[in-house]
Amino acid sequence: xxxxxxxxxxxxxxxxxxxxxxxxxxxxxxxxxxxxxxxxxxxxxxxxxxxxxxxxxxxxxxxxxxxxxxxxxxxxxxxxxxxxxxxxxxxxxxxxxxxxxxxxxxxxxxxxx
Numbered sequence: 001x002x003x004x005x006x007x008x009x010x011x012x013x014x015x016x017x018x019x020x021x022x023x024x025x026x027x028x029x030x031x032x033x034x035x036x037x038x039x040x041x042x043x044x045x046x047x048x049x050x051x052x053x054x055x056x057x058x059x060x061x062x063x064x065x066x067x068x069x070x071x072x073x074x075x076x077x078x079x080x081x082x083x084x085x086x087x088x089x090x091x092x093x094x095x096x097x098x099x100x101x102x103x104x105x106x107x108x109x110x111x112x113x
Contacts, residue, residue, distance in 0.1 A: 009037040
């Protein structure tokens with residue numbers, strides 16, 4: 001039996017809701033602001049809905065900040081061009097000896113160079 005199954009959603013007050021908020025977020029499937037069990041609370045106490053929406057926005061923003069991004073192919077082309085300008089070559093005698101397109105990149109990614 002989950003902790004949220006012990007909550008009386010029909011008679012939930014904001015104080016109780018805030019106490020259960022961490023477990024509700026942790027067990028939510030989708031957005032908590034759209035949870036049908038909480039719509040009565042949100043209709044009666046709009047500040048509770050505003051709180052949940054603010055927390056959802058913060059969580060979505062934080063997830064976006066943590067998602068790794070690979071530099072574009074233009075970045076790798078520019079790096080290669082700068083190295084060629086500075087060193088005259090990348091150490092390969094010709095293009096056949098250069099690293100294959102699926103070779104690991106310095107940041108651990110794989111792809112075209």
